[in-house]
Amino acid sequence: MTVLAESTSGSNPLVNTGVFALFVAITLYVVYRAGNRGQKTSTADYYAADSAFTGRQNGVALSGDFLSAASFLGIAGAIAIHGYDGFLYSIGFLVAWLVDLLLIAELLRNTGRFTMGDVLSFRMRQRPVRAASATSTLVISFFYMLAQMAGAGGLVALLLNVHSKLGQSLVIAVVGLVMVVYVLVGGMKGTTWVQIIKASILLVAATLITVFLFGKYGFNFSNLLTAATDRSPMGKQLLEPGGSYGQSGTTKLDFVSLSLALVLGIASLPHVLMRFYTVPNSREARRSVVWATACMFVFYLCTLVIGFGAAALVGADEIKSAPGGENSAAPLLALHIGGTLLLGIVSAVAFATILAVVAGLTITASASFAHDVYANIVKRGKAEPADEVRVARLTALVVGVLAILGGILVNGQNIAFLVALALAVAASANLSTLLYSLFWKRFNTTGTLWSIYGGLIACLLLVLFSPVVSGSPDSIFPGIDFHWFPLKNPGLASIPFSFLCGAIGTFAGKSKADAGKHAEMEVRSLTGIGS
Template identity: 45%
Template sequence: MVTTAAGVVDRFSLQLTFLLFLSVVVVTLFTALLLAPQRDEISEFYLGNREMTPLRNGLAMCGDYISAATLLGSTGLVALTGYDGLLYLCGTAVAWMTVLLLIAEPLHNAGRFTLGDTLALRLTQGRRSVRLALSLCTLAVTTLYLVAQLVGSVALLTQFTGEPSATTRTLCVVVIGTVVIVYAAIGGMPGATFIQIVKAVMLISGIAVTAVMVLHHFHWNLDALLGSAADNSGLGTRYLEPGLRYGASTASKLDFLSLQLAIVFGLAALPHVMMRLLAPRTTRVLRSSVVWAMGLVGFVCLAAGILGLGATAVVGRATIEQTDRRGDSAVLLLAHQLGGGVLTALLSCLAFVTLLAVASGLTLAAASSLAHDFWGEVIRKGRAEQTEELVVARLAAVVIGVLGMLLALVSWGANTATLAFLAFAIAASAILPTLVYTLFWRRFNATGALLSLCGGLLCSVLLVVFSPVVSSTPASFYPDADFAWFPLQNPGIVSIPAGFLLGWLGTVTARREEPDTYDEFQVKALVGAE
């Protein structure tokens, strides 16, 4: 977390940020209430208005994926580590290729409201147990990512006020969490989509303006930008060469590969992203939406790289590291140098809105899985009325939001990046193997799905528990303890193959599914026909 005792942003920026954030929240809350489902139909709550254009869908997908970690954490990583930070951004930019080429179209054709519907259509034997296991994995992924967003809101507040008191932390988390609950519980998918579009437009505009200011500062000369960044890094040309963070040892190289695997494959299995893939009415709109999302995310990552280099070139790596050892303050320090309090306030407000939007999508995805998969299909065995399921979905959103707030307050001091990367690793290790096997392997069965889901989840969590994230280093949760026998901070390089292996093992040792089931499913998934 931030190590300074005082905030890095002046009082004017704090007041302007609060005014801008309050204005955005009021406008979006009012609009979300207007757009909220007016009928007791679960399809409208889960998927919203399915008549949106590809651009609006692409903006919503971009908004779902890009979190404050990209705006603050990724720019800070570039500012502190140079080439290695830019290499990290490449994985973020290309992750959507997995979605487009592998799962987007078959999942859209075979899905209904959640991934559980796709699995139940394919795995007719034991489908309720599979839905239950999937709900557990969905809850784990979304809760971890939600807690990361709420903890991140306190970390962002720290940039203004310094180390906050317990009362201030609680107030910040409760306010953000309450707004998130309203978006998800009342607005449903229409409300969440609106805030995602607003957030995406603000994010793209804000970082584009700031990136242009950075390039203008160096007279649009990239060589001058890179040279100044190297000079002010205190590292010389090493700053622009690989190995500053991830190449120092074999373990660090493996850790970077593990992280990139989790990001690239985890995106394709994040529950709130998969819900977004089901929203377009036609596959043509879906394809165009994903292409738009890829382009917008790529632009954001390019701009984040420019901002990171600009922060080092203008502010200096030593100043950034002294202010915040993780670099989260880099973009705010850069904004203050280039645009004063106004630009700082704009980017700070943008970061808060980004946290709010991503948390809303996560809460809605968790509530949908609990209401539809767990309550509607496992508990009520498909006999729940739409009104009943809608009430359960809204109550589930409240419960998930409150749970996220409590865990965020308990987890104060946790590394938000670690929580987010663990969520990606679980999604890539448990949900993705199940989804890939479901879509493309004829022999796959419910036993394989259960082993893949539960085994991937358990493997990811256990490897992190026995890693340097939890013990053995000064930055660990328990720095004085030492039970870290797994050397990497991200488990993806082991847990992702383990998830696929367990899915295969469960399948080949259990009874086959009915032979006609896969043929019927394949027609629907690949062609879209009934």
């Protein structure tokens, strides 16, 4: 820790914070300029940026929306500490976009308008289904925000050498406030431009660090891996499966559960689904996924090199003892290869990543509440656009406060792991309902409610009574033990359960499916007519 202590003393924190403040100022200006074009009170503008973005622009923004603190900080740390098993996150995140491309993106863009609730309620009873959709969206967004806020606390703790819980809590509060400003000022249009800028800079930064590491080891990946295994406590096991998930039958099941959540969860994330409404048609929605996948393919290859590079140059002991723990691997690597200035730049990019992702989550959560609950349940579809946008902005404030409180609670957990939990919740609550709605003619309102609430409640209960919350040294509450579910990720149980609930609810429910509405939805989803 001597390198870290020396590098974060004196004026270095000022340099780091200055780089970060400059980045935030630039992006806030972009948000302000983009958000003040056109009608500020238009719901189409605030929620979906008037569907004015091209597939390429939205694809880069999609990658920016998803290349969060989990990808840059959590995965790099997981690879540096656990090796092969840490790379599972990268593979799962990347493969998941094939599910999105083949099953979700085009059909969703053609069927809905602003939120997932538009799709699910198309041929069902509007009020209960929209309420269920808004509930799942808010819960999933909250879980995903926890990961970003935890990343913010750990990152700035490293950046400013803040070790106290109070100091890290204040940092998380500042992140939450800036994020709310992004959403209130810019709406979806401003947030999208921030995502594009952030994704581009993140890709450039990751690529440059990767090229430097290759050059340091003679452009030979084997030399880098050898250096990583020589310095790691795991030795050559760093390159073999089972370092984190192979010790017992339970951890192997956890591996399968995590894989299932990663691959199926992304296609169910509300803030990813909502991005498909920012393009004009289904063709551009498909292009969005292709561009997003290409950007993430490059990025995740870079995280493999960055993770093993951190293991080789920084070492597991220094990473674990740094503020932020595993999440500090990438910033510490930047410190070792480029000094304080590169640490400031990398930390600023990672911090801006957190801000932009949380802004995207916030606008999704606020749009779902304002559009599904306020406009279509409370006002029965007769809300004024200006009032709907005002409710969305008030919701953003409430969501921001809850995210700050939750982030303080989970500060210190591995970010990639927390994101995997959010993906499990998303896949449990939304995936079965979306697929049944789009492809099953008999699916009805009862089945919709059972699949959403059944999957959501099952997933939350299993997380509550898992080692994530209690009974383990790295639990949220390590001093107590009330867990009975052995797996850290509940996807293996909760995702199939949601499909089962949807099927049972459909057959047991008294409500009958509307064949005419199903035919109309099928035509719209496949052709885009009427969308």
